[in-house]
Amino acid sequence: MATDCPNIEIKHIENVTIIDLLDEEILEESTISDISESLFPVVDEANDIKLLLNFEKVKHFSSSALGMLIRLNQQVEEKEGQLKLCHIRKTLFEVFSITKLDRVFEIYASQEDAMASF
Amino acid sequence: MREYTMSSESHLELEIQSNYKRAKATEDDIVNQAQSLGYGEEDLFALRLALEEALANAIKHGNAGDNSKKVNIRYYVDKDRADIYISDEGIGFNPIDVPDPTTADKICIPNGRGILLMRAYMNIVEYSERGNTVHMVKLRSNP
Numbered sequence: 001m002a003t004d005c006p007n008i009e010i011k012h013i014e015n016v017t018i019i020d021l022l023d024e025e026i027l028e029e030s031t032i033s034d035i036s037e038s039l040f041p042v043v044d045e046a047n048d049i050k051l052l053l054n055f056e057k058v059k060h061f062s063s064s065a066l067g068m069l070i071r072l073n074q075q076v077e078e079k080e081g082q083l084k085l086c087h088i089r090k091t092l093f094e095v096f097s098i099t100k101l102d103r104v105f106e107i108y109a110s111q112e113d114a115m116a117s118f
Numbered sequence: 119m120r121e122y123t124m125s126s127e128s129h130l131e132l133e134i135q136s137n138y139k140r141a142k143a144t145e146d147d148i149v150n151q152a153q154s155l156g157y158g159e160e161d162l163f164a165l166r167l168a169l170e171e172a173l174a175n176a177i178k179h180g181n182a183g184d185n186s187k188k189v190n191i192r193y194y195v196d197k198d199r200a201d202i203y204i205s206d207e208g209i210g211f212n213p214i215d216v217p218d219p220t221t222a223d224k225i226c227i228p229n230g231r232g233i234l235l236m237r238a239y240m241n242i243v244e245y246s247e248r249g250n251t252v253h254m255v256k257l258r259s260n261p
Contacts, residue, residue, distance in 0.1 A: 069226050099235070101225070
């Protein structure tokens with residue numbers, strides 16, 4: 001069950017499911033695997049989900065973590081949901097920019113801005 | 119335990135098993151050395167990301183995830199530069215064969231971004247002819 005995962009915290013505000021990513025570093029395959037195992041069932045269990053990932057605590061991630069986000073986004077789209085990201089620090093936003101994934105994901109400075117966009 | 123030897127006048131050398139825990143420990147050693155020499159946050163971020171990608175490639179692709187295979191790391195960090203060689207025991211590859219992951223047909227493929235990021239964050243990224251050794255250099259940025 002997603003709520004048992006130490007890597008994420010799930011909140012429901014209005015009709016948005018907010019996932020706080022708790023790891024400072026999302027680098028290792030084991031961490032990414034743990035997060036995936038918690039996140040993907042959340043999407044699977046819902047139709048038309050409004051999902052917001054909060055990166056406030058994240059300082060580093062790897063290209064494998066980006067791969068996880070891409071797969072998550074694909075699953076959300078298949079279920080006709082929406083996935084947005086927020087609180088991505090400048091150094092990490094540059095990674096999205098270099099990989100041109102800032103054109104794939106909707107990224108907001110704050111949780112409030114992201115919530116308003118749904 | 120990681121055993122360090124001097125492989126040249128300046129480079130430390132070690133061999134690790136192909137697992138992420140070992141790789142992360144080595145990554146931390148190198149980044150911590152750079153931090154102790156006064157490298158800034160952006161340089162440290164760049165070093166950590168490039169090391170993470172290169173080591174992951176060596177383990178996952180070069181050594182095909184085989185824990186019995188080794189990754190060899192030689193590195194030198196001083197106040198001006200971090201100079202790193204990472205080798206795996208694989209058959210090698212041609213980096214030219216790795217497609218650009220930013221094109222419209224590849225952008226939504228989950229993998230294939232490691233080398234792009236290494237090249238974006240390091241001043242030099244070059245591969246041996248066989249392709250199983252990568253040499254990376256990060257020049258310390260001016261404050």
